[in-house]
Amino acid sequence: MRKRRPTIIDVAERAGVSKSTAARALAGAESILDETRERVLAAAKAVGYERNHLAVGMRSGRSGMLGLVIPDITNPFWADVARGALDRAAEADVSLLVFSSDWDPAKEESHLRALRRARVDGAIVNPVSDALDDLDKFGLPFVLIGSSAERFADVSSVGSDITQAVELGLDHLVSKGHHAPTLIVGPKSRLARTRFLNAVQRHSIKRDVDPAQLIVEDGEYTLEGGRLAMLRLLDRPRLGHICVFAANDMMAIGAMMAVRERGLRCPEDVSILGFDGIPSGAFTFPGLTTIAKPGRDIGARAVESLFDEIEGRPEHGRVYMPCRLIDRASLADLSREPRKLAG
Amino acid sequence: MRKRRPTIIDVAERAGVSKSTAARALAGAESILDETRERVLAAAKAVGYERNHLAVGMRSGRSGMLGLVIPDITNPFWADVARGALDRAAEADVSLLVFSSDWDPAKEESHLRALRRARVDGAIVNPVSDALDDLDKFGLPFVLIGSSAERFADVSSVGSDITQAVELGLDHLVSKGHHAPTLIVGPKSRLARTRFLNAVQRHSIKRDVDPAQLIVEDGEYTLEGGRLAMLRLLDRPRLGHICVFAANDMMAIGAMMAVRERGLRCPEDVSILGFDGIPSGAFTFPGLTTIAKPGRDIGARAVESLFDEIEGRPEHGRVYMPCRLIDRASLADLSREPRKLAG
DNA sequence: ATAACGCGTGGTAACGTTCCCACGAAGGTC
DNA sequence: GACCTTCGTGGGAACGTTACCACGCGTTAT
Numbered sequence: 001m002r003k004r005r006p007t008i009i010d011v012a013e014r015a016g017v018s019k020s021t022a023a024r025a026l027a028g029a030e031s032i033l034d035e036t037r038e039r040v041l042a043a044a045k046a047v048g049y050e051r052n053h054l055a056v057g058m059r060s061g062r063s064g065m066l067g068l069v070i071p072d073i074t075n076p077f078w079a080d081v082a083r084g085a086l087d088r089a090a091e092a093d094v095s096l097l098v099f100s101s102d103w104d105p106a107k108e109e110s111h112l113r114a115l116r117r118a119r120v121d122g123a124i125v126n127p128v129s130d131a132l133d134d135l136d137k138f139g140l141p142f143v144l145i146g147s148s149a150e151r152f153a154d155v156s157s158v159g160s161d162i163t164q165a166v167e168l169g170l171d172h173l174v175s176k177g178h179h180a181p182t183l184i185v186g187p188k189s190r191l192a193r194t195r196f197l198n199a200v201q202r203h204s205i206k207r208d209v210d211p212a213q214l215i216v217e218d219g220e221y222t223l224e225g226g227r228l229a230m231l232r233l234l235d236r237p238r239l240g241h242i243c244v245f246a247a248n249d250m251m252a253i254g255a256m257m258a259v260r261e262r263g264l265r266c267p268e269d270v271s272i273l274g275f276d277g278i279p280s281g282a283f284t285f286p287g288l289t290t291i292a293k294p295g296r297d298i299g300a301r302a303v304e305s306l307f308d309e310i311e312g313r314p315e316h317g318r319v320y321m322p323c324r325l326i327d328r329a330s331l332a333d334l335s336r337e338p339r340k341l342a343g
Numbered sequence: 344m345r346k347r348r349p350t351i352i353d354v355a356e357r358a359g360v361s362k363s364t365a366a367r368a369l370a371g372a373e374s375i376l377d378e379t380r381e382r383v384l385a386a387a388k389a390v391g392y393e394r395n396h397l398a399v400g401m402r403s404g405r406s407g408m409l410g411l412v413i414p415d416i417t418n419p420f421w422a423d424v425a426r427g428a429l430d431r432a433a434e435a436d437v438s439l440l441v442f443s444s445d446w447d448p449a450k451e452e453s454h455l456r457a458l459r460r461a462r463v464d465g466a467i468v469n470p471v472s473d474a475l476d477d478l479d480k481f482g483l484p485f486v487l488i489g490s491s492a493e494r495f496a497d498v499s500s501v502g503s504d505i506t507q508a509v510e511l512g513l514d515h516l517v518s519k520g521h522h523a524p525t526l527i528v529g530p531k532s533r534l535a536r537t538r539f540l541n542a543v544q545r546h547s548i549k550r551d552v553d554p555a556q557l558i559v560e561d562g563e564y565t566l567e568g569g570r571l572a573m574l575r576l577l578d579r580p581r582l583g584h585i586c587v588f589a590a591n592d593m594m595a596i597g598a599m600m601a602v603r604e605r606g607l608r609c610p611e612d613v614s615i616l617g618f619d620g621i622p623s624g625a626f627t628f629p630g631l632t633t634i635a636k637p638g639r640d641i642g643a644r645a646v647e648s649l650f651d652e653i654e655g656r657p658e659h660g661r662v663y664m665p666c667r668l669i670d671r672a673s674l675a676d677l678s679r680e681p682r683k684l685a686g
Numbered sequence: 687a688t689a690a691c692g693c694g695t696g697g698t699a700a701c702g703t704t705c706c707c708a709c710g711a712a713g714g715t716c
Numbered sequence: 717g718a719c720c721t722t723c724g725t726g727g728g729a730a731c732g733t734t735a736c737c738a739c740g741c742g743t744t745a746t
Contacts, residue, residue: 005482007732018696023734031693053460054401055732058701063397065440065461073429079422086416086443090454095461097408098441100429111433117396118408118438139348253626260628283596285603285628350702361726366704376724398702401731690745697738706729714721 006047015043057119066306067115067123069099069108076278077295081145084299085124105129116140122306127152141309143302147192156309158302158319160293165323166199169245169273169291172325174207177334178243178271182215184229184255185247196247219251226254234262241332242270249276249290256284256330267332277326287328294321349390358386400462409649410458410466412442412451419621420638424488427642428467448472459483465649470495484652486645490535499652501645501662503636508666509542512588512616512634515668517550520677521586521614525558527572527598528590539590562594569597577605584675585613592619592633599627599673610675620669630671637664
C-alpha cells in the first residue's frame, strides 16, 4: 500500500501560505520574507516533500533528462564513454536515459523516438545509420560521438584526435627503432579506416618515409579479424622483425594470438602496437602497448557540448580529444640493442 | 529555431473532432467509428504527432521509466547486467535511467533520490549502503541485485547461484584430478566471501574431503589482491602441483601474473580457476578457465521481477541464476597423465 | 496630503494527457 | 408512440508545477 506523495499544496497548507509562496520559497526566490521561507522549508522537510520532475518538465518544457544512444554498453570503450557522460550529467543534476543500438539502424531510430517521446532535453548519439541526415529536423538538440559523426555537416560532435594519436604512436615506434610499421586496419567501407590510413600516410611523409612502401592488411574490427590479418601477414615473405600497428586493440590482441599460434614470440619476433586502450590489454602476455582513447573525457565533453547546444550556444564544432600512450611490453626495442634480424 | 511540438489538440483540430475522441482513437479504444479512428490516425501522422510521456506520466502516475543504480558501468560484469536490463526494458518499451554509485553510499542515496524525483516506476539497485534498511519506506518498488541483497529481508532480489557455481567448479576440478584446491577469497568483511567459503565447504564434505585441510588465502577483490595472495601462497612450503580456485577473475588473473613473476608456469606448475567470466579471461595466456556469472540474464530477470513488483504481484522472492563453466587452458589435466609432482 | 513605488503575497491560467460524465441520435421493447 | 438502452462523441476536471498578474500595505517623493 503505497501512499500518495506529498505535493507542494501539502507543503503550503502545512506552512499556512499559498502554493505560489511555497513554490517561491522552494525555488529560493529572493522576494520573500526570511521567516516565511523558513516556515515553508520546514514544512517541506516535515511532510517529506520532493519536487515532481514530471510536472516541472511539463510546465517548463525541460525534463532534466538527456539521452545516450551507444552501440553496446558491454564494449569497454563505450562503457567508458558512458561513464564519463554519467558522471558529468550527475554533476549537473541531470539524468541519463541509456540505450544500446547494437549497430542496428532500426533500433537506433526506435530509441531516438523513445527519447523524443520521453521529452529528453537533448541526446548524445554514436550514429550508425546514414538515414539520420534529417537529424536537424528531428526536433532534438544533438551531439554526436565518433568519427562517423563527420557525415553530418551541421551537428556538433566529439571524438578522439586520430591524427594526434597516430603521430604519438608512430613517434613511439620510431623511438623504439621501428620506422615503417605494417598496418592492420578495418574493412574498406568504414570511414575510420580512411581516417587512420590518412593520418599514418601524412605523418610518414613528414618523416621522409614513402607511404607507398607501407604494407597494409585489413579485416573486421574483431579479435578474429586481427588474427586472420596477422596470419596472412606471416604468410608473406619475411624480412626480419615485423612491427604491426593495429587500428584497434581487439585486432591487436588477435594478432598476438596469431603470432603465438605460429610459434613466434611477441615482442622478440613481432612487435605489436594497439589502438583503443581497453583494459584487457593489461592482461595479455606480453602486455599490449597501445594508444588509449579518452573515452571518459569524450563522454563528459559530449554532455557539456550538449548543454551548450540546449542553451542555444551553438558552437557547432567538432571537438577532438587527445589520446595517450600506454607503454607496456609488446614492442621490442630495436634502437638500443640492434639484434640480428631473423629471416 | 525549434518549433512547438504538435499536441493531441492539433491532431483533433485537423481531424475535426474533440480531443477526447482523438485520445480514444490514439489509444485504440473500441467504442469509436472506424472512419473516425482512421481520420484521427491520418491526422496524427500528418502533423507528426508523438505522445508526450511527461504528460502521460503525470496524468497516469506511471512514468514508463525505471532506474538502474550499479557500482560501475565500466566493470564488465556490471556492464553485462546493464545490457541485460537495457534490452529487456527496451522490449517492454520502457526507458532506463542509469546511475553509477561507485560503491559510495552518499552517491547511492543521492541517485536514489534523483530517481524518486524523476518519478521512475521502480528501481534496480546493487545496494552498497547498509543504511538502506528503510528501503520499504522509500516509496519505490525495488529489486536488488547481488549477494549483498540478502541483508534486506523483504525485498526481491536477483543474483547468481553461488552454490551451483561452486559445485560446478569443484566438480570440474575433480574431473581434472584436483581434489582439494587452495582458495583465494575476498577480504573478511565481505558477505560474498562467506557465501563462497560456505559453498566450498559444504561441497567438500559431500565429496569426503575435510574442509579444514583446505588452504585459504585472502586479499582485495582486485588484480593486485590476487597477485599478492598468490605470492604469499608460493612462499609456503610446496608439495607439488598447486591448484587455485579464486573467488573472482581479477584475482585469478593477478594470481596468474604472480606465477609468471616467480618463473613458474600455468598450467604446468599451477592450475587456476576463476569466477566471474569477464571477457579479459579470454586474452590471458593461458586462457583463464572460469565460471561465468550470467550478468545479462540477471539484468533481464531483475527488470522482470521489477515489473511484477510494480504490478503488485509481490512474489518477494530471491532468484538465483545458474552459472556456467568456461573451459579454457589454465587447468592442468592431472587425471589423464599423472605427472611427476614437482616439489 | 496625495501619488508613485516596492515588497510580500495570493489567485489563476497553462503545460498535454486521460478519465469520467453527460448529451444526442438511433434502435429496440412494451 | 413513450420509454429504455446502446453507441459515438464532446465537455470538463484533474495530475503538480510555475509564470504572470493583481492586490494590499508601508514607505518615499512631489
